[in-house]
Amino acid sequence: MKKTFLKLFTVAVAAVMTATSFVGCGSGEGFAKDKYNIGVSGPLSGGAAVYGEAVKNGAELAIKEINAKLGDGETKYAFEMKDDEATTKNIATNFSSLYEKGMQVSLGCVTTGSCLEYKTYAKEKNVFCITPSATGDQVPENADNMYQMCFTDSNQGSASVEWMKRDNNVPTSTKIGVFYCNNDAYSKGIRDNFIAAAKTAGYTITEASFANNADGSAPTDFSAQVRTLEKCEFIFMPIYYTPASTFMKAAQNIVADTAKFFGCDGFDGIDTAIAGFDINTIKQEVSMLSHFNSSATTGKAADFIKAYKDEYGKTPIQFGAAAYDCVYVIYQAIEKAKADGKSVPADISASDLCNILKEVFKSASFSFDGVTGTGIKWNADGTVDKQADKFVIKAQG
């Protein structure tokens, strides 16, 4: 009896180990010595998993395209993403295991909170990071290896106010409402900057907010907040598209039909990424200030959207687009370094590659045309310098 138990136990352990090692080989492209290895950490389970998954898909699509484009003798790219559930819990082990596996360049983290934890380790080891979606102002601070593909929170807040002032798009007499998430770094960061800029511009503001649940998902009921904002004519919502759609649905019969819902890049996807939802059922105007519009029909963005749809069967959101651009900009920077006569072997150390990439990103002649903008340049502090466009997702009526 004892022997059979021991045998059973050994067999079970062996089976689990074989299974896990098999899965380890099977997932994704996998890091390799003869490839440039790109690593990233983001939420792949829990309430924020949809954003992490978009980043994974966008980056993997870019890797696939680049590898197909590269010739036989050229160094290919590999990608790996680890789950952090949008918390700081696993960041240390995620970074270190990626680094030990051979990560040479990184996309940082998907969310701001995790990225702040991640960047210190990346800075210690001098790993170049360009994050697709960690918008926090603090992300590139005090770290010369940290770059952003997305706008910073302060940038988005003040850019929104600037757009409102320009050509008197939103007159100062308009009743402004702000609806934000009070325990999300992205939302609160934009809101703080928006309020500061809007107050100096002379707008009067009513505010309402909600708190995300412990797992990062949004609550279901906004009726009280809708009541607070019911008289507002222009409602600024620096939140992601899932809670925004809930709010609009609850508010559309209560606020005036001429009211306008206005968001930042988190809005992207409200018309395309919710299965079964038709944005035209909302009566009011919905628009956003963003670097990417998932219903674009022209330019690089349209090509990307088509490729993404073919690959994954769904429409991308801006997280995916930014990740796609991040991989392409790394590829372009490495190509440029090679063209400038630098040696970039496949097994280059992360630190050497970081120094090379930093130099490329700082050089005045480096600019990047991607799906989230054209002529993109980077400031010395790591923030991005590109044009945000106002997209009308749905006109009034």
Add this chain to the structure above:
Amino acid sequence: MNGFIRYFSAVKARFKLKNYLTYFIFLAFILIFAPLGLTGSLKMSTEFMLEQIGYSIVAAISLSLVVGFLGELSLGHAGFMSIGAMVGALLQNKLYPSLSASSPFLALVIAMIVGGLAAAVFGFIIGLPALRLKGDYLAIVTLAFCQIVQTIFEQLPFFGGTLGIANAARYSSHKLFIVIFVVALISLVAINNFIKSKHGRAVMAIRDNEIAARAMGVNVSFNKIFVFVFSSFIAGIAGVLMAASKNTVAANAFTYNYSIDILVMVVLGGMGNINGSIVAATLITVLNISLNNVFTGSMAAIKNIVYALVLILIVIYTNAPGLKSFREKHGFGVYWSKFTAKIVKLFSKKELKQDPAKEKEFGADWSKVPTKVEMDAILSTDLTPDKSYVSDKPAPDGKTDGSGKGDK
């Protein structure tokens, strides 16, 4: 001098290796890993994993006091850790710059004491309703406490808001895990001594039967509150250690989900079993990290499925009444006790004698204080002899009936 000799010989006579075996294993663990860490020959990921194991152990044994020994369900232990972590991080940011050159870990030690005390204050506050509330009513209060603490930390700019506090203290990862393990060992010794003390026995008496304990003159209020204060003090220390191992300390790391993670460790380790909690904390941390390393990318959901299945199967294996006879023959505990017996034999000259406390009498193992569930089972045992029982004594007359106590 004579006194010392007498003291040591007395200690030697009373010394039983078995009672201290956990400490020695713990110490051996530190002694093996410390040189590896100090010489920098450990991988960075291993060091981070050891840090995580270390503070998880501290958190688990502190919760074990409340859940396993006091018998109250707490779903808010992350709240105490959160308070410790936040207060500790603020203090370290003040102290570390001036202390880092001379004694880098002094700031951590001070932060641990202050953070632990801050958590203990709240342990006292939560201990008060514990006097009035029982069971799940108290569990809700602890859950509520955790939610309130998280909300307030997230909203107050003083604690860094949603992004939390950036940690200015940069401890060398080669050394930090050693410090964490030493602290874990010290808390383990403190908790074990508390359990074996008069108060510890009183606490277990309260768990098993509060009214009976009160009748025996146990100060229930004092002991209950003391357990909460002591447990939250150590949880606060765990929070400070966790904060020290991170670059940012944010309140959203301490949600009720984290409380549940710690609770899982305690329950898997066995209720009222400190060593079990340590083993479970280690295994669960290692399992989580290795699953996260194996199931990357789109496999992330499978990671949670594996974890969930492991959880369900282990609990059913270790707790299912139907598997009791199987466990008694082949359970982990059986091998563990055989293993410890072998080690004790290896180091002791004397022949191993049967511990008198271990002698089985009336089919019960008196060395173990029965838990409430066991106690109920024992009390509900039907003691009237069945019909097949034939007494070998002659039928007693009225006066000599029973043990004699019943005569009064």
Add this chain to the structure above:
Amino acid sequence: MLDFLTTLINGLSLGGVYAMIALGYTMVYGIAKMLNFAHGDIIMVGGFALLIVCNATGITSVSLIVAVVVCMAVGILTEILAYRPLRGASPLAVLITAIGVSYLLRSIAQLAFGTEAKYLEINMGTIAIGSFRLSVGTLVTLLSASLVMVLLTLFINKTRTGKAMLAVSEDKDAAQLMGINSNRIIMITFAIGSALAALAGFFIILKNPFSVNNTMGAMPGIMAFTAAVIGGIGSIPGAMLGGLALGIIETFSNSVPALNPYTVAIEFALLIVILIVKPTGLIGKKKREKV
């Protein structure tokens, strides 16, 4: 006054949803005496069943019936596979398996249906009296919750099975001695609890058409536990009252912008106060303890 009334109605509307969740929760909680952390995830199963059948057939009533059946099946299955082997073990061991079941259901849903938000609108229209608006969904939620409460109370107190449930909840072993098959009774309890979870899923979707997601049950599960305890463990009217109280407190706190960030703290602080004043919940019975 109108403001107050509207906020109150909004609070009742949210409270009705919480009450509905809590009623399902308290069945299992009161009778099987286990903290069912997987209850929220049964709601999620119901949500997905509703979504799929509603998209396929377009008939709400059919999809609701299918969702109820699917949830009952999942509930009974988890009971047999995960909880029954632990009958008689420590309640905390059962709690841990429930957490495991919760993770399991959530991850399977993520694998099967992806992480994207899904939209399912069940429109019941609104009644407008002047500037005062009342959604029919709110009325239906409140009426169904009250109806379920009355039916459950009647079922438990008047029917044979219900009385057997009371007996099992009082003392499982004694009930067994009286000829009650406690395993069967607990299975029926789970079936009823899971059916109510499907209903709760329906009302959550009614409130927010964007809520179908693999984590949609996480917060409702915790809220149901809270409401059931606040009302008094094992008390069916208590669960209803607890749910309504939670909804009203939350909505009133949310309607003051300055308090918005602290809503969760206010809500739970009030709960602590309620429990300190009434240690066995709003309608809980005080149990005499025997030595």
